[in-house]
Amino acid sequence: MHCLNPEIFTYNLIKKQIMSFKTLGCLKCGSSYDVIPPDGVYTEPRSKLDDPPGDFVEMKKECISCKNKNTIYWYKPEIKQ
Numbered sequence: 001m002h003c004l005n006p007e008i009f010t011y012n013l014i015k016k017q018i019m020s021f022k023t024l025g026c027l028k029c030g031s032s033y034d035v036i037p038p039d040g041v042y043t044e045p046r047s048k049l050d051d052p053p054g055d056f057v058e059m060k061k062e063c064i065s066c067k068n069k070n071t072i073y074w075y076k077p078e079i080k081q
């Protein structure tokens with residue numbers, strides 16, 4: 001069946017975007033903040049780089065509480081077998 005109900009489709013899309021929110025803690029003051037992955041590929045946030053760094057997308061996010069600029073490294077989720 002390829003007959004999609006547009007309302008359900010939009011709902012699922014919004015739901016998916018909300019679900020993809022990640023809550024992280026500020027490295028300086030510990031306040032939590034929400035971040036959205038840059039895309040559907042790099043969805044695993046890390047506060048530190050891997051060693052070796054590998055493939056990632058870097059994002060800066062200013063903490064609302066202490067103005068510390070946190071760096072988030074988005075990785076591809078590991079494929080679980």
Ligand SMILES: [Zn+2]
Nearest residue numbers: 026029063066
């Ligand atoms: Zn902070």
